Amino acid sequence: MTTAVTDTDAQQPDPEERPDAGTPEPAGSGGDPFDRDQLPAPPGAPLRLLRSLLRPERRLVVLASVLLLLQQAAIQAGPLLVAIAIDSGVPAALDGDHGPLITVAVLYAVAGGASGVLVYAFYRTLGRACQGVLRDLRGRIYRQAQALSLDFHDRYTSGRMISRSTSDVLALRELLDEGVQTLMTVFVSIVYITGLLLYMDLGLGVATMASFVPLYLLVRSYRRRAGAMFTRRSTAIATVIVKFNETLNGIRPVKAFRRERANDARFDELNSEHCRLNGGTILEMARFVVLSRLTANVTLAAIVLWSAYRVADGDLELGVLAAAALYVRRLYDPIDRFAMILNAYASASASLTKIAGLLAQRPELAEPAEPKELPERPADAPGREVVFDTVRFAYRTGGEVLPTFDLTLAAGQTTAVVGATGAGKSTLAKLLARFYDPTDGRVLLDGVDLRDLANPELRRGVVMVTQEAFLFSGTVAENIALGRPDAPRAEIEAAARAIGAHEFIEALPDGYDTDVRKRGGRISAGQRQLVSFARVLLADPAVVILDEATSSLDIPGERAVQHAMETVLRDRTALVIAHRLSTVEVADRVLVMDAGRVVEDGPPAELIAGTGRFAALHSAWRESLV
Numbered sequence: 001m002t003t004a005v006t007d008t009d010a011q012q013p014d015p016e017e018r019p020d021a022g023t024p025e026p027a028g029s030g031g032d033p034f035d036r037d038q039l040p041a042p043p044g045a046p047l048r049l050l051r052s053l054l055r056p057e058r059r060l061v062v063l064a065s066v067l068l069l070l071q072q073a074a075i076q077a078g079p080l081l082v083a084i085a086i087d088s089g090v091p092a093a094l095d096g097d098h099g100p101l102i103t104v105a106v107l108y109a110v111a112g113g114a115s116g117v118l119v120y121a122f123y124r125t126l127g128r129a130c131q132g133v134l135r136d137l138r139g140r141i142y143r144q145a146q147a148l149s150l151d152f153h154d155r156y157t158s159g160r161m162i163s164r165s166t167s168d169v170l171a172l173r174e175l176l177d178e179g180v181q182t183l184m185t186v187f188v189s190i191v192y193i194t195g196l197l198l199y200m201d202l203g204l205g206v207a208t209m210a211s212f213v214p215l216y217l218l219v220r221s222y223r224r225r226a227g228a229m230f231t232r233r234s235t236a237i238a239t240v241i242v243k244f245n246e247t248l249n250g251i252r253p254v255k256a257f258r259r260e261r262a263n264d265a266r267f268d269e270l271n272s273e274h275c276r277l278n279g280g281t282i283l284e285m286a287r288f289v290v291l292s293r294l295t296a297n298v299t300l301a302a303i304v305l306w307s308a309y310r311v312a313d314g315d316l317e318l319g320v321l322a323a324a325a326l327y328v329r330r331l332y333d334p335i336d337r338f339a340m341i342l343n344a345y346a347s348a349s350a351s352l353t354k355i356a357g358l359l360a361q362r363p364e365l366a367e368p369a370e371p372k373e374l375p376e377r378p379a380d381a382p383g384r385e386v387v388f389d390t391v392r393f394a395y396r397t398g399g400e401v402l403p404t405f406d407l408t409l410a411a412g413q414t415t416a417v418v419g420a421t422g423a424g425k426s427t428l429a430k431l432l433a434r435f436y437d438p439t440d441g442r443v444l445l446d447g448v449d450l451r452d453l454a455n456p457e458l459r460r461g462v463v464m465v466t467q468e469a470f471l472f473s474g475t476v477a478e479n480i481a482l483g484r485p486d487a488p489r490a491e492i493e494a495a496a497r498a499i500g501a502h503e504f505i506e507a508l509p510d511g512y513d514t515d516v517r518k519r520g521g522r523i524s525a526g527q528r529q530l531v532s533f534a535r536v537l538l539a540d541p542a543v544v545i546l547d548e549a550t551s552s553l554d555i556p557g558e559r560a561v562q563h564a565m566e567t568v569l570r571d572r573t574a575l576v577i578a579h580r581l582s583t584v585e586v587a588d589r590v591l592v593m594d595a596g597r598v599v600e601d602g603p604p605a606e607l608i609a610g611t612g613r614f615a616a617l618h619s620a621w622r623e624s625l626v
């Protein structure tokens with residue numbers, strides 16, 4: 001994949017968009033899935049994703065399960081010991097034999113202590129496994145974000161991507177941090193308690209099991225009602241994040257056009273929608289808590305009453321009644337937390353579905369299975385030949401931009417491309433940089449199709465410098481060495497010197513080691529361009545594509561950039577989207593584009609001497625300079 005040495009796209013505001021807050025459609029229900037917050041994923045993808053995330057942590061999960069089984073065995077022994085104390089210990093003590101009662105008391109204390117230690121070990125072990133899952137998931141989303149093509153990003157927008165890696169991962173974290181532990185504990189305790197009740201008294205065990213039926217129905221209805229709400233809530237929060245991100249990305253136009261009030265109003269609307277949906281989920285939860293508590297209390301009362309009559313009839317021992325009351329209470333105790341867990345589960349499963357949809361996208365610009373090598377070239381060879389061979393291209397979301405395009409750029413030649421806005425200049429450059437693949441035809445570098453080149457080979461071959469030189473966090477030296485991170489300092493400095501950036505870099509607080517994002521490391525637009533040119537010089541690609549900045553710099557700044565640009569273009573094949581007369585004048589060849597076609601092509605002097613569009617453009621340019 002071609003390296004964009006400087007990247008403006010990351011800073012461009014997203015197009016205005018509104019991912020259907022509150023009205024989610026199921027995936028695959030027609031229309032462009034990119035208009036919705038949820039991309040379609042193959043059936044069962046969320047579950048497969050979860051399994052694949054858990055697989056590397058399976059040892060920890062098994063260990064945690066064993067610890068939980070032991071801990072629950074210890075804690076659930078309590079009521080049984082109480083029953084033994086009441087039914088055997090107390091009568092023996094009344095007869096003067098205190099042994100059984102003391103033994104039971106000691107066992108109770110030991111079980112309590114062991115349960116404490118085991119629960120700590122269980123939380124620690126499962127916590128480690130969950131952290132591993134989340135780390136893996138964040139890594140996958142990040143790698144996927146980088147792997148997917150520009151075409152994907154144009155449509156998906158960075159706000160949604162951020163929402164996937166923040167609020168959606170957070171939803172999963174909430175489930176994993178607490179929910180899973182509670183869920184496992186509840187499940188194991190149900191098994192133990194039911195088993196113990198059945199062991200102590202068959203009738204009690206069966207009655208308790210029967211009481212699960214209404215609870216199960218309640219849980220099922222809650223899940224059904226809350227599930228849809230959670231999907232809508234998670235879409236609504238994604239919309240809030242998208243809006244926030246868009247405003248921050250476009251903070252300059254926001255200020256320039258005084259959009260603050262209008263943005264506030266729109267943000268309030270989205271924020272309120274999220275709050276409304278959040279309120280709805282809370283109400284659902286309250287309903288569930290009330291109904292489930294009612295069911296639990298009625299069941300408990302019924303079981304105690306029935307058991308009391310059986311004790312009175314001599315059919316049941318008093319100790320067993322006490323133990324049964326304790327067990328049934330324990331059984332229903334986590335019911336409140338259960339609602340929270342179900343919430344966390346619904347929220348996490350909505351998020352997991354969205355993440356699975358994103359991860360299911362296949363990068364369109366895949367690396368070739370059998371990459372080809374570029375032909376050897378002498379060290380002093382001036383670049384490589386570029387051929388657009390019957391290329392046609394249409395963006396996914398628009399009509400054809402380049403209808404059947406043929407063009408050869410000779411090795412070492414600098415070609416300036418000019419033309420009206422929307423003529424297709426940037427599209428041409430992006431095809432050469434392999435940000436996109438042609439819809440039809442081929443782009444060849446020294447006779448090799450760009451699609452057949454492995455990423456490192458392509459990176460050595462073609463580099464594109466976009467308009468606003470983007471600096472990544474890190475030092476100036478690291479920024480220059482972006483295309484060759486292992487370059488020695490001497491070479492980094494040599495590149496900076498050749499470009500004319502050395503002096504200003506030396507004048508920074510820490511010279512080449514100045515962090516560009518820290519105080520004192522602020523670098524002007526012209527200086528950023530010089531750094532990005534030094535980057536290209538150090539990466540030394542055979543072909544360089546330059547999208548010249550339209551913003552005018554001051555005259556000394558412009559001269560410095562012009563000089564640096566000439567250094568970068570020397571001895572390579574260059575395609576420059578030119579906005580300055582001085583650039584066009586140093587080119588070997590000028591292409592005038594109109595509606596995706598080359599309408600004039602020739603050396604600048606020849607075109608200027610003619611009567612075509614470039615001659616007219618050129619004289620208008622000259623007049624504007626006078």
Ligand SMILES: Nc1ncnc2c1ncn2[C@@H]1O[C@H](COP(=O)(O)OP(=O)(O)OP(=O)(O)O)[C@@H](O)[C@H]1O
Pocket residue numbers: 154395396397398401419420421422423424425426427428
């Ligand atoms: N990501 C995209 N998705 C859909 N259509 C696009 C996309 N980018 C550009 N286009 C369309 O392709 C056509 C050519 O655009 P392109 O950016 O190549 O023109 P340009 O000559 O570079 O214009 P400018 O000088 O304004 O940058 C335009 O009609 C534009 O609307």
